[in-house]
Amino acid sequence: MPNETKAIADIFYDPTLTPDAVAQAGEEMFLNMYQTPPSERNLNNNRYNSFVKSSTKVKANLASLPPTEGAAKQHSFRVYLQTQQWLHNDSFNPDRRGWVRDDGGVLKPVETMYPITPDSVLNSIYCS
Numbered sequence: 575m576p577n578e579t580k581a582i583a584d585i586f587y588d589p590t591l592t593p594d595a596v597a598q599a600g601e602e603m604f605l606n607m608y609q610t611p612p613s614e615r616n617l618n619n620n621r622y623n624s625f626v627k628s629s630t631k632v633k634a635n636l637a638s639l640p641p642t643e644g645a646a647k648q649h650s651f652r653v654y655l656q657t658q659q660w661l662h663n664d665s666f667n668p669d670r671r672g673w674v675r676d677d678g679g680v681l682k683p684v685e686t687m688y689p690i691t692p693d694s695v696l697n698s699i700y701c702s
Contacts, residue, residue: 579606586657589666593651600650601643608640617643644688652683 585591585599601617610620621640628634641649655673658666673681 579603582606586654587661589658589661589663591654596650596654597647600646600653603650604640604646610640617641617646642686642688644686648684648686 582599582603585595591599604617605615605620608620608624610617614620614623617640621642624639625636628636628638640646651668651673655666655668668681669675674684676682
């Protein structure tokens with residue numbers, strides 16, 4: 575597993591990666607970190623299965639769940655930008671890779687492009 579993780583990490587050194595390649599490498603990295611079995615190579619399915627397992631315990635630890643695919647994608651874009659900055663790659667354009675500019679032109683990270691849960695679930699939750 576360590577060699578596979580290093581091989582995935584090395585992908586982030588390539589300054590010519592497409593956004594799709596960055597997202598794919600990031601998802602593979604998260605799947606490796608969460609020790610996902612080879613038969614379950616989908617981050618959202620892994621998150622769901624981890625939630626189901628966790629919810630059967632007396633004290634569920636939701637913080638231990640893997641990120642959603644959308645959140646992992648945006649995180650991978652941020653890692654890729656940081657790596658390219660460390661490599662002094664000045665030609666790298668972050669605007670297409672998980673970052674937006676505010677009115678002053680300052681880069682701001684995009685946390686996720688998708689909702690973390692469907693509205694139907696959020697609407698059924700309430701606190702007394």
